[in-house]
Structure formats: C-alpha cells, structure tokens
Amino acid sequence: MQTDRHVGENPPPPPGGGSGSQRAEGSQPRHRMPASLPPHSQAAVAQRMNDVPMRPVPGIFYTGSHQSIHPTGWRLRRHIKRKNLRQTLNTIALSDRIGTGTLLPMAASLFSVFLIMVLIFVTVVGFINATHERFGDKITTLEDILPKDSTRIYDVHGKLIFQMMDQGLQTSEPLDKISPHLAHAEIAIEDQNFYKNPGYDITGILRAAISDMTTNKVVSGGSTITQQLIKNSIVGNQATMLRKLQEVILAPDISHYYTKEQILQMYLNTTYYGERCYGAEEAALAYFGLKDTPTQTAAQQLDIAQSAMLAGIPSSPIARDPFLHPKAAAIRMQEVLQQMYNQGYITAQERADAIMESQKPNFIKHRGFVNNRIAPHFVNYTLRELADDLHVKISDLSRAGLVVMTTLDLDLQNKVLKTAQKHIAEMARVHNMSNAAVVVLDQHTGAIRTLVGNIDPDNPTYGDFDVASQGYRQPGSSFKPYIYATAFDEGISPGETVLDGPLTIQMCCGLPSYSPHNYDERFHGWVSYRYALQNSFNIPAVKLLLRTGVDKALHTAQSMGLTTYEGIPNYTMVLGSLSVHLIDNTAGYATFANGGVRVPPHAINTIKDQNGKLILQITPQPVRVLRKETAFMITDVLSDNDSRIYEFGKCSSLVLYKTTMNQCYAGRPGPIRPSAAKTGTSNDFRDNWTMGYTTDVTVGVWAGNNDNSPMVNVTGVDGAGPIWHDTMLLAEKGQPIRLFPGPPDTLVRKTATYPGKTTTDWHLK
Incomplete structure (x- = not known):
C-alpha cells in the first residue's frame, strides 16, 4: 500500500538537479536542508494549521473478514x-x-x-x-433460726413463775405431742397436696394470682405450708411478688433437707394463731383453757372442732379471732371442716358433731390474764442476772427459747410475804411503817431462796420498786460487824475492853468535829468489845474504827459482799451512814455464816434451751475473804444472847424460840435454834434492819417507808426483828437444830485483864 505523506514535508530533489542549482562536473551532489521557521513565528503557526487530522470515514473498518460468526437467530435469543x-x-x-x-x-x-x-x-x-x-x-439451719419459744423461768421445784410475753407467747412441742386433728385441719385448708408437692403448688399460686388480679389487691396468698414456714422464718412477711418468688425458689430446698413431718412440726409450733399466741400449745391454752397434764400436753388434747377453729385463724388472725369476730371464725371453721371431710380426714358425722360442739356456750374459754406477778421482784433480779451471764440485753431474751431454773422457793417466798404483810399492817398505824423487804440466802451455795422487794407488788405507785436489790438504805448498826471483823482479823480479842465515854473527833478539810452518842444517850464505862457489839453501843464502835482505819474496814465490807454503796466513807460509817442494798448486806452476813468464805448470791441454777440442752450451769466460786478465826469470833459474839440482854431482853425477836414472846418470858420458849443476829436503826427511825443467820440460811430484813420518811419510835428489833424471826422459822421448818461449828485450833479461850475489866474470851494463838 502507498504510504501517505504528511502535509508540509519537503519534496525530494528533482532528477538532474533543480533550477538554480549549480553542480560542477565530476563533483559529488550537495544535500540541501529545508529552511526552518522559528517555532513561534506566524509562518510556523500558519503552517501547523494544516496538521489537523482528517475526519474519519463513518462506519467500522475491519481488517479481517466481514462474514458473520453467529448462527441465525442468535440475536433474537440474546434479546x-x-x-x-x-x-x-x-x-x-x-x-x-x-x-x-x-x-x-x-x-x-x-x-x-x-x-x-x-x-x-x-x-x-x-x-x-x-x-x-x-x-x-x-x-x-432452719431449725436454729426459727422463732424461739418465750423464755420461761421456774422456781427450784419446777413451778412456772414467769414467761416473757412482750414478743408473744410460744411453747414448742414435738409433733407427736400435738393433736393429729390440728395437723389434718391445717393441711386440709392450707395445703391439701402437702405430702405430694415439692414445697410449692403451681395450681394454688395461679388460683391466688387470678383472685388477686380480679380484686386488684392481694386477697389470697396461694402459699403452701412450706412457703408459709419460709415466710415466717427466712424471707419475711412483706406482701410483695419478690417475696413470693423467693418462697417458691427456696421451697424445694426445704423439702430436700427436711421431711414433711419436720416441716409440719416447725409450722405448727411457730405459726401465729392470734391473741399473741404462736404455735399450737399456746393457742390451746388461750382459746380453750387446756392445760398440760402428766400424760398430755394442751396441744395434744385438741379435738376436731377445736382443731378446725384454730386452723381457720392463721390466714387472718384478727378478722377470724373467735373472741373478736365469732361469726367470721365460725364460718371459717365450717370451711375447714368441709375441706377435712372432702379430703377424707373426717366423716360426715364427725363434721356434724364438731359443728354442734362449736355452738355450745362454753366452746371458747379464755384463759384470762397470764400471771407474771407471782414473784415480780425476784423475776426482775433473775432477768438482770440472766442478761449478765449471757452478755445480752434483757430485750434479747424474750424469744430466746430459754428455760431458766432458779433458786427461788416459791412456797417459802409466799409465806414470807404474808408474814411481812401481816407485821407491817400491825405496825402501820402506830409507828408509820408501810413497807418491808426480805432476802433469804443459802450461805453455802449463794442461792437466793427468797427475795421480797416490796410487800405490795401490785401497788401502782411503788409496787414495782425492789427495795431489796435496787434501793439504797442506811444500815444503821447492822454495819458494825464489818468493823469488828476487821479488828478481830488484826488480832484484837472480843474480850478486850474499851472506854465507853465522851468522844470528839476532829474532822479534816474544815468539817465540824464529830461527837458520837449512844442510842440510850448514856456512857457505860469500860466494856468489852463483845458486850459493846451485842448491845450496839456507838462510841466503842467508833473508837474501834479509829484503830482499824476507814479504808481497811470498808475493804472488809466490800470483800464480803457490799458491791456498791452511796455516801462518803468516814468515821460515821460504823453507825451506818453509807447506804447499801439489802441483798448485799445479807450476802455480807452470809460470809460470816460460811466461816469467812464468800459465795456470791445468785438466782439461777441452770439455763437450758427449749430442747433441754444445757447452756449454762451456775456454780459460784467460793472465795475466802476472812480468816476462819475471825468469822468464828463474829458468830460467837452475835449468837451470845446473854451479852445482849441489857439492850434487847432475854426473849427478843433475835432468839429463835417457837412459842410466843410471852411464853418465852414465862419460861416456856420451847426448843431454841442457835442463831447469830444484829439489828440496825438509821437516823430519825427512817430504816429498821435485822440481819442474822443459822447453820443453814442467812436472812436480811429491812422495814421502813418507800418515800424514806421517818417512822415513829421503832427500832430494828421491834420493826424488822419480828419479820426476821418468823422468816427464820419458816426457812428452817423441818430442818434439824444444829449448833454452830466449834472454834478453830488456832484460837484459844483464856482470861485476860484489861483496863477496867478482866474478861474470858477468844484469842489468837
């Protein structure tokens, strides 16, 4: 093919040369270079305008064959x-x-x-x-965390004297001691599938939910017995869906860990039956007056009608209380009986008989007031001691399930109370005496056998006040033996003499001087300490305190039992200026009676849980605080009735004869029980005391007025003395008469000459 020549290229030279080109013959041809134009000249620009490519011919020119390569109809199929x-x-x-x-x-x-x-x-x-x-x-640990029984307190003979009821009353019994009729009634009305379900009942829950939604409030719980047990003991009783779900979740676990019998027993002992009663035992007492017998518990005696009545209460304890709403209770009872019949627990005849029984007038018998005032002051003392022993608050004891056996002899206490009431009534009009307190201790064990804190415990003004353990009263001359014991412990003999004469003591710190006087306002010259103590002379006692010192004498009293006091210890304390508790003063004398060995007083013997497991047995530890020689000499002096004839007479109330005082003075005292005793009278006759002991018991008596007002011309031997005398005879009734123990080997009885007198008495070897 012919190659196109680009427009503007120089043509080749013409053959034979071009015009104007001269070439010499025989010379080589000369090449010509085309004229170049400047690139930015107008001629060059004009020349480049012809460089635009020719417009392409329309159509596609293929260099290959133009024969179709697809079969006929391909384009249609492709379309x-x-x-x-x-x-x-x-x-x-x-x-x-x-x-x-x-x-x-x-x-x-x-x-x-x-x-x-x-x-x-x-x-x-x-x-x-x-x-x-x-x-x-x-x-x-469900059995451990269930609400416990009410704490109960018994006397030494097992008689119930107090049951804590501020958080309700509960007394648990084993299932075989609860009537099966009550178990059947509860199952029939509360959980008819009790023995089959896993602890919850879906049908019951749905039925309750529909009922609640229909009324737009909670009217039915749908809870099984197991769920109710969980509610009462674990999750609480808030009426919420959350609590209900918790019951359902926990119910199978309860059924897994405990048998149905155990669950039923726990439920019947803790469910609330109204009237502050938890459990079948207390409900049987509260609604039907049933009482335990030697062979049956109260809960065991429930019949079909009584059981049906009780089973209807827990779902609404107030609205179905037989005392408050008898009609509602009767209707519910018939519903329970019907369910018992439907489920085969009773026959039609038994159902009819139960309904007839419930319609009798005396079907419901209110047990009346729970008597917790049998021995109120002793009980309060016991509760304080119990709280101290267990290191808890008294309020924590209410539902602690404790069974407390005490040292109280209730029969003796009641007799002592009557004796005190009788004597105060005789003295009230003439001597303005209105109250008395009595404590009886066993000095060998520290057991409190009697604690009368007030002769009128039901008095709305002062009846609750316990003078014996809470009241501070001045002991008068009954404090003197502590000073004498301090002196005897230092080697002073009871036979040593002292001048009973005028005495003036210069007090320190700007206080006026102190001049003690005897009660009879007389001076008795040289007297022995034995004679001075027995006749309660004040001046010799003050002189003895000057010898021993206030601090030593106070220490003796405290070590013997005076745990607390009011007042300022000084030389007047020998006359009883410090105020003390009667029970402490009695404990001090009990130390004398026990040969100088102190056994702290206590009201509790044993503490057990409601299942009978021993928690604590009280065994006070004896501590010797006085030499046995000293204790013997004090006892020998305080039991020397001949030495006190001058002040008290031969047949005073300090002598334990069984006949009357007149018969005693007539020479017919009957058998006389040896006793050691000391009286005390505070200033203005505000307090009368008689303290003393035998070989068996120690008795302390206070007499006076609750407002601490003065009595009229009455001393300890006449005011508190007769109560002490009669209490001693009551406490010793049936006991053999025993002499006090003889002197220790370290004592010798000898005659010695002292200023003013020659005496024969006990001396330390």
Whole structure:
C-alpha cells in the first residue's frame, strides 16, 4: 500500500538537479536542508494549521473478514435472555425493597424478643442464684433460726413463775405431742397436696394470682405450708411478688433437707394463731383453757372442732379471732371442716358433731390474764442476772427459747410475804411503817431462796420498786460487824475492853468535829468489845474504827459482799451512814455464816434451751475473804444472847424460840435454834434492819417507808426483828437444830485483864 505523506514535508530533489542549482562536473551532489521557521513565528503557526487530522470515514473498518460468526437467530435469543434477565433483576429488586420494608423490622422484632428472653432468663437465673446465696445457709439451719419459744423461768421445784410475753407467747412441742386433728385441719385448708408437692403448688399460686388480679389487691396468698414456714422464718412477711418468688425458689430446698413431718412440726409450733399466741400449745391454752397434764400436753388434747377453729385463724388472725369476730371464725371453721371431710380426714358425722360442739356456750374459754406477778421482784433480779451471764440485753431474751431454773422457793417466798404483810399492817398505824423487804440466802451455795422487794407488788405507785436489790438504805448498826471483823482479823480479842465515854473527833478539810452518842444517850464505862457489839453501843464502835482505819474496814465490807454503796466513807460509817442494798448486806452476813468464805448470791441454777440442752450451769466460786478465826469470833459474839440482854431482853425477836414472846418470858420458849443476829436503826427511825443467820440460811430484813420518811419510835428489833424471826422459822421448818461449828485450833479461850475489866474470851494463838 502507498504510504501517505504528511502535509508540509519537503519534496525530494528533482532528477538532474533543480533550477538554480549549480553542480560542477565530476563533483559529488550537495544535500540541501529545508529552511526552518522559528517555532513561534506566524509562518510556523500558519503552517501547523494544516496538521489537523482528517475526519474519519463513518462506519467500522475491519481488517479481517466481514462474514458473520453467529448462527441465525442468535440475536433474537440474546434479546429474549436479556429481557428475562431484566425481569429477574426487577423481581430481586422488588424483593429487596419488600425485605427492607417488612422482613427487616420483623427480624429486628424477633431479635428483640429473643434478646428480652435472654435478659429475662439471665435475670431469673441471677435472682435464683442471689436468693440461694442470700438465704442458702438459713435453709440448712432452719431449725436454729426459727422463732424461739418465750423464755420461761421456774422456781427450784419446777413451778412456772414467769414467761416473757412482750414478743408473744410460744411453747414448742414435738409433733407427736400435738393433736393429729390440728395437723389434718391445717393441711386440709392450707395445703391439701402437702405430702405430694415439692414445697410449692403451681395450681394454688395461679388460683391466688387470678383472685388477686380480679380484686386488684392481694386477697389470697396461694402459699403452701412450706412457703408459709419460709415466710415466717427466712424471707419475711412483706406482701410483695419478690417475696413470693423467693418462697417458691427456696421451697424445694426445704423439702430436700427436711421431711414433711419436720416441716409440719416447725409450722405448727411457730405459726401465729392470734391473741399473741404462736404455735399450737399456746393457742390451746388461750382459746380453750387446756392445760398440760402428766400424760398430755394442751396441744395434744385438741379435738376436731377445736382443731378446725384454730386452723381457720392463721390466714387472718384478727378478722377470724373467735373472741373478736365469732361469726367470721365460725364460718371459717365450717370451711375447714368441709375441706377435712372432702379430703377424707373426717366423716360426715364427725363434721356434724364438731359443728354442734362449736355452738355450745362454753366452746371458747379464755384463759384470762397470764400471771407474771407471782414473784415480780425476784423475776426482775433473775432477768438482770440472766442478761449478765449471757452478755445480752434483757430485750434479747424474750424469744430466746430459754428455760431458766432458779433458786427461788416459791412456797417459802409466799409465806414470807404474808408474814411481812401481816407485821407491817400491825405496825402501820402506830409507828408509820408501810413497807418491808426480805432476802433469804443459802450461805453455802449463794442461792437466793427468797427475795421480797416490796410487800405490795401490785401497788401502782411503788409496787414495782425492789427495795431489796435496787434501793439504797442506811444500815444503821447492822454495819458494825464489818468493823469488828476487821479488828478481830488484826488480832484484837472480843474480850478486850474499851472506854465507853465522851468522844470528839476532829474532822479534816474544815468539817465540824464529830461527837458520837449512844442510842440510850448514856456512857457505860469500860466494856468489852463483845458486850459493846451485842448491845450496839456507838462510841466503842467508833473508837474501834479509829484503830482499824476507814479504808481497811470498808475493804472488809466490800470483800464480803457490799458491791456498791452511796455516801462518803468516814468515821460515821460504823453507825451506818453509807447506804447499801439489802441483798448485799445479807450476802455480807452470809460470809460470816460460811466461816469467812464468800459465795456470791445468785438466782439461777441452770439455763437450758427449749430442747433441754444445757447452756449454762451456775456454780459460784467460793472465795475466802476472812480468816476462819475471825468469822468464828463474829458468830460467837452475835449468837451470845446473854451479852445482849441489857439492850434487847432475854426473849427478843433475835432468839429463835417457837412459842410466843410471852411464853418465852414465862419460861416456856420451847426448843431454841442457835442463831447469830444484829439489828440496825438509821437516823430519825427512817430504816429498821435485822440481819442474822443459822447453820443453814442467812436472812436480811429491812422495814421502813418507800418515800424514806421517818417512822415513829421503832427500832430494828421491834420493826424488822419480828419479820426476821418468823422468816427464820419458816426457812428452817423441818430442818434439824444444829449448833454452830466449834472454834478453830488456832484460837484459844483464856482470861485476860484489861483496863477496867478482866474478861474470858477468844484469842489468837
């Protein structure tokens, strides 16, 4: 093919040379270079304008063959395929639009539902785990954490004297000591599938839920007996769905750890039956007046009618209280009987008989007031001691399930109380005496056999006040033996003499001087300490305190039992200026009686739980605080009735004869029991005391007025003395008469001459 020449190229030179070209013969031809134009000149620009390419010819030019390579009809088929493809693509696009608008929200909704279900599942599992974690330990220890019985206090003979009731009354009994009729009645009305269900009843829960939703309030619990036990002992009784779920979660665990009999026993002993009664035993007492017999408990005596009545109460203890709402209680009782009949626990005849029984006038018998005032002051003392022994507050003892056996002899206490009341009544009008307190101690064990803190415990003004253990009263001359014991312990003999004469003591710190006087306002010259103590002379006692010192004498009193006092210790304390508790003063004399060995007084013998397991047995530790020689000399002096005849006479109330005083003075005293005693009278006759002991017991008596007002011309021997005398005879009734122990080997009885007198008495070797 011919190659196109670009426009503007220089043509080849013409053959034979061109015009104007001179070439010498025989010379080589000369090449010419075309003239070049400056690239930016107008000529060059004009020349380049012709360089535009030619417009292409329309159509496609193929260098190859133009023969068709596709079979006939191919284009039609391709058109149809493309049409179908467009329809398919349109269908897909439509489906995508439908999926985006409809299926995607549906999928999102399904995912949301799934997510919510997962969250609910996780929440439920978490709640179940949290419930088990929180209450799991309580399941295995359910019997320990159940509400315990009311703490009960008994006297030494096993007679109930007090039952704490500020948090309700409960006395648990084993299942075989509870009437089976009550068990059947409770199951029939509360949980008819009790022996079959796992602790909860889905049918009952649904029925209760429908009832609650219908009334728009909680009217039915749907709880099984197991759930009610859980509510009462573990999760609480709040009326919430959360609490109900916790019951359902924990119920199978309870059924796993305990038998149905154990669950039923726990329920029947702790469920609330109204009238402050928890459990079948207290309910039987409260509603039907049933009492324990040697062979049956009160709960064991419940018949069908009584059981049906009680079983109807727990679901609404106030609204179905037979005392408050007898009609509602009767209706509920018939519902219980009907369920018992339907479930085969009773026959139709038994149901009819029970209804007839319930309609009798005396079907419900209120047991009346719970008498906790049998020995109120002793009980209060016991509660304080109990709280101290267990290191708790008294309020924590109410439902502690404790059975406390005390040292109290209730029969003796009642007799002593009557004796004190009788004597005070005789003295009240003439001598303005209105009250007395009495303590009887066993000096060998420290047991408090009697504690009368007030002769009128039911008095609304002062009846609750316990003078014996809470009142501070001045002991008068009954304090003197502590000073004498201090002196005897230092080697002074009871036979040593002292001048009973005028005495003035210069007091320190600007206080006026002190001049003691005897009660009879007389001086008695040289007297022995034995004689001075027995006749309660004041001046010799003050002089003896000057020898021993206030601190030593006070220490002696405190070590012997005076745990606390009011007042300032000084030389006047020998005359009883310090105020003390009667029980402390009695404990001090009990130390004399026990040969110088102090045994702290106590009101409790044993503490057991409601199942009879021993928690604590009180065994006070004896401590020697006085030499046995000293204790013997004090006893020998205080029991020397001949030495006190001058002040008290031969047949005073300090002498334990069994006949009357007149018969005693007539020479017919009868058998006389040896005793050691000391009286005391505070200033202005505000307090009368008589303290003393035998070989068996120590008795302390205070007499006076609650407001501490003066009595009229009455001393200890006349005021408190007769009560002490009669109390001693009551306490010693039936006991053999025994002499006090003889002197220790370290004492010798010898005659010695002292200023003013020659005496024969005991001396330390």
